Amino acid sequence: MSTTQNKTRQQVVILGGGSSGWMTAASLARFLCPHHYCITLIESELIGTVGVGEATLPHLRSFNQLLGIDENEFMRETGATYKLAIQFPGWGAKENSYFHPFGLSGQDINGIDFHQYWLRLRQHGKALPFDQYSIAVQAAKQQKFSYPSDNPQDLRADYGYAFHLDATLYAQYLRKYAEQRGVQRIEGKVAEVRRHEHETLDAKRGDIACLVMESGQIIGGDLFIDCSGFAGVLIEQNLKTGYENWTHWLPCDRAIAVPTERIENPPPYTRAAAKSAGWQWRIPLQHRTGNGIVYCSGYLNDQQAQDILLKDIEEPPTAGLNKLRFTTGKRKATWQYNCVAIGLSAGFLEPLESTSLYLVQIAIQKLLEHFPSRTIGDVERDSYNRQMDNEYLRVRDFIILHYKVNQRQDSDFWRYCQNMAVPDSLAAQMELFKEGARISEYRQGLFLPASWLAVYLGQGMLPKRYDGRVDLAPLDSLENYLANFHQQLVNAVNLMPLHSNSIKLTKQMAPSLYPAAPRSLYGINA
């Protein structure tokens, strides 16, 4: 085998650029010693990227922080805006709307969860919508943004923030970062994947040995990372790993994206508006607005979907339509032999809750924790797969929840979703809530009770009863307490700058003048 690479170093080969490829390359370049590891990324300019993940979760801040990336520089380079929440119009009743904030709604009273008190007041018709007790939602509604407070006693500590970013610019930014740290980029397409036919000192039978490029160049490797997107060139086309199809729970299978002109004062939230057989996103960046529709082809044809999308966009388009087809699900194992799939090659979950880049990020983090030697052991592979399975399942259940608890009666699609069976894990979680407004708090994985409450109560899924202990508080006092609390939030938000002004500041600010990234989705108090 002719290869120019230095065999004394462990060879890591990443197939595919885009967000996941370059996030992986940048992370490995940040941590892997160049004397011991050689990182190569193969991508072809002829193959487009999907550009997933324009809307993100607060975890991305930790990722950037880990790479030592300055947040203000990152915002300038990727045209990013701040994000405090996701707005969900039409997901409960058609005419209703709610926010899922990156923050808490209300605060516990006498050791009992806030939502139990809220449920009581609501029963008496004296409560505002649940999301109105979140400072992140108040700020989102007023198009304001400021950094959260680092004082746990301050109301302004009860939220976190993420970004809307240009995924293509982010990939370019990370490419620069990675190449400066020694990642070698090879342009071209893979023509053939060769595997070890016999066990060697460093490899097991069936492991990928090398990739043969269309140019004839041979790229040998010890560990291959498949970031080739939906195609899954290594993990599926070659290793035949198999795919768990989840379309019976998440029936949307197509998307159309279109960019439009920028918004002058961009809202600090993503919009995910329910449509007759899917939903439409709106993601405001500094230089443009991302739009798109995710839909189920069984209920809506491509032309109908395109018509809905173009009718409902609020700014003029700046480019043509980009059409995608996908099958929601996950590879049966995202680490097979000596190949780890990251990003769309590992699985696809629609970006309803902006989880795409999170799943890339967590896969990278787990890979670093389980990083093998030349000879890969079952221990690290099995542990990695167990932990990643859990991550995907948690996100899957939460996304299915949105469809399952819709209250719409205006289309067969939504009626199907209301009546479909859901995974046992989700069914148990929902039954627990319906019975007494309780939520099972996961130890591992994304989305804690604050998120579940946002969707349950935002979409009008009310429990049969609330905690009877809250009946002890006099109703008037409770009403006053909640009204005062809400007013305090509004007052605090009134003092915040407009989102557009906060973005402008990032162009002038010195590095690091922003809070450290908390590990939680909901701010430092969660």
Place this chain on the structure above:
Amino acid sequence: MNTTIKHITIMGSGIELYMTAAILSVALLPFGINIKVLALPTTDVDALVETTGPEFSALCNILGLVERDVVRQCYGTFRLGSRYLANHHDWFVPFAHLGLKAQQDDFEQGLFQVLKPTNINNLNPWSPASSAAMSGKFAIAGKDRPDLQQALDYGVHLDAAQYRQILATLCQKQGVEWRELTSSSLQVDRDDLGNIGTVVVDGNPIKADFWFDLRAGRSHIAWQDWQSYLPVTFYAQWQALPTQTLSPYSQLQQLQGGWVKTSPLQNGKVVQVFSHQKQCDLAQIEQQLITLGLAPQSTISWKAVRCHVLESPWQGNCLSLGEAAIDLGGLVFSKLQCVQTALVQFIDLFPDLPIGEHNRQHYNNVWQCFVQDALDFSAAHYLPQSTSYSNCLNDLPKSLWQRLQLFERLGRLTPMHSDAVSESQWYHLLFGLGLRPQLNSVVLSSMTEQQVQSATQQVKQSIAALVAGMPSHEQYLARFYPPLNQ
């Protein structure tokens, strides 16, 4: 139509009964819920000492007790963790984290890398709590130093009889209705779903909306027997004279066929022995205790033990607690700790009537998470001596086997299911057991061996400087926590 639980009755005995009544009364009386206790005569020997973990401070807050008063009244001493004399080594398992800061990326893995070529068998110099404990030092950091508070997280040793008295006084103050019974047999009317209708006491039926059952010694078909993982067969305890120095830790010493645990109190020390010998071989244990100078002056009174757990302790309108729900042998987790955990979980899910099936199921699931973590950690104390456990799957709980394997390979831990055990406790225990990770962390691969060594050396020096400035545990106790009863 749902209604609120109004009447709760607790059946049982011992300090666990007092703790249950105290926690429930503080949490539920403000909501107008009446708490009644049926105190059975104690058939078991009460523990002489209560060893707590860091949950003690939070518990005092919940109960409205002044921590300092409790420690003083109970001849208390502090506890930064446990010292182990086992596997031919002397090592420490603290509650608090390794290094100077919590959640430092891959500090532990860097340390394992540095120690790999050495014959150092403990992580003590790199843990503020271990270093302090092994130097006999102790102090509670001020509120302005949350970092130090975390680094020196502590529990306490308390005289169990005094502690019980404090809880009894609290129950009385709270207005708990207390009824001492002369007979330990109760006629409990229970349906197939586990619901208790009435309990007949002296011919009088007692009704309640919800029951807590702490009665020990009931045979129960739903018990999972853990003898193969936790082979404790006999237990004994006695109070010995105080030692010259009051260590800020419990000491666990491995015997041939068991463990001996010593816990210092300001009025003496308590010795507890956990044997996994047959009755006819207990003399071997007693001989070892004589050699160690730990034997009591009178004959040892052994109590038979069989570790078990009730898979679903909440059935119908009754929650089983204490020995009625779990027995972990007592070496690592006391009965009281298990009761406290169960009650905190229960109050979080406090039901209305009729009791929801999903709520109950959820409680039992959460309980199983605690049980799994606690079982794994306890069972790790009974592993055969080895430097590798890769081939022990059939002899271990699967989750423990996965944990051992991952640590042996990468020096990492599988995710926890509960707060039963801290990550730091696992790292110290596995390292102390002699396991050494095969692979280094790639996150540190861009640092040279010297750089990693130097970084860990700096942490070690900073910790040594920190500990040097701390008072001795005895000085600290004498100054701030002298016994109230002296």
